[in-house]
Amino acid sequence: MNYRKLGKTGFEVSEVSFGGWAIGGTWGDVEDEQSMAALEEAVDQGINFFDTADVYGDGRSERLMAKLRHKTDKKIYIATKAGRRLDPHTAAGYNKENLNEFVDRSLKNLDVDQIDLLQLHCPPTEVYDQEEVFEALEEMVEAGKIKNYGVSVEKVEEAMKALEYENVATVQIIFNMFRHKPADEFFAKAKEKGVGIICRVPLASGLLTGKFSKDSTFAENDHRNFNRNGEAFDKGETFSGVDFELGLKAVEELEEIKPEGLTMAQFALKWILMHDAVSCVIPGGKKPWQVKDNAAASEADDLSAEVMERVDEIYDEYIRDSVHHLW
Incomplete structure (x- = not known):
């Protein structure tokens, strides 16, 4: 596993880390025992950064990561998110009182x-x-509740816009073979x-693993x-945000240029890591084998300039017109 500096946090984190949405919920049924096995496999693979949120399974994902922290003697970093507990989810809800309440709950869960x-957590623009929102975060740093934000x-x-705030340490954003816009500027x-920069949804909800077909179905x-x-x-x-069947066509093209010895998921992850x-x-993983497969992308050979160029061409041909202007 290779490591990179995580912005202003100063943390040295595994370049392939772990996203904790799937082990919380809304990705079909998942068993905590299997999720713990996946988390432990992540540590075994050298992963030391885990991303979660208070709404993933209403705290379920955070509590699983607390268990992991107690079970391992290795140094791990856990990032969480706050804001999506608001109902309605409005800009006015991002106030000092609510943010402190959410953070106190996450401190307990973790x-x-x-x-x-x-x-x-993806607040309104x-x-x-x-x-005052960022001032509230500063106050939480001063109070010792959070180390970075x-x-x-x-x-x-x-x-x-977030970059205008001096002490914003990280930005998490969707970036993958189907979402190129963040790399523009x-x-x-x-x-x-x-x-x-923390890249989420790196496998486009599994579309970029190459395991789906037009007949694939998903649980309620x-x-x-x-x-x-x-x-x-x-x-x-x-x-x-890509149309499912259009995405499948693009994946067919990507599979034709996939370097030998890589799974489609590893190819997709390595493509992201080629951007310095x-x-x-932060790919998710509900099963240990998925985590192990993802982690291996870190040590894969760099992709050639020709392959990188061809990925751009496939994006331009199939994807750009439907997503580039939206996000």
């Missing part, structure tokens, strides 16, 4: 005195113009400011069934 990294965003314009700006409690058009939350979180502004990528 069984820690201080959170390594707290991220605003207006929040980035509310200086960052943001998780839906749109590149939100990521750019944001990556260079974040790198210039020393802000870490799987967002890939109920959120394809954004019925529950931003549609960009499901298959990266990226701090880490």
Whole structure:
């Protein structure tokens, strides 16, 4: 496993890390015993950064990570998110009182005195113009509740706005073979400011693993069934906002250029890691073998310039027109 600096946190984190959404819920049924096995496999593979949120299984994912922290003697970093417990989810809800309440709950779930990294959880765009929100985060740092803070965003314009706040340590954003826009301007700006970039949805909700076909079905409690058009939350979180069948066609083209010896998932993860502004990528994993497969992408050979260029061409041909302008 290779490690990179996570922005202003100063943490040296595994470039392939672990996303904890799937072990919380809305990805079909999952058993805690299997999830713990996946988390333990992650540590065995050298993964030391774990990303979760208070709403993943209503705290279930956070509590599993607390168990992991108690079970391992290795140093791990756990990042969580706050804000999506708001109902309705409005900019006005991102106030000092609510944020402190959410953080106190996460401290309890994670069984820690201080959170390594707290991220605003894809707040409405207006929040980035509310200086008092970031002042509240500063106060939590001063109080010792959180060590660092960052943001998780839906749109590149939100990521750019977040960079205006001096102490934003990290930005989490969707970036993958189906979502290229962050690399246009944001990556260079974040790198210039020393802000870490955490890439989520790296496998486009599994589309980029190559394991799906047009006949694939998903459980009722799987967002890939109920959120394809954004019925529950931003549609960009499901298959990266790409039409399922269009995505399948693009994957067929990508499989033709996949380097020998790599799985499709490893190819997709390595493509992200070829961008040096990226701090880490956070694929989920409900099963140990998935975690092991993902982790191996770190030590795969670099992709050739020809392959990188061809990925761009496939994006331009199949994907760009339907997603590039939206996020």
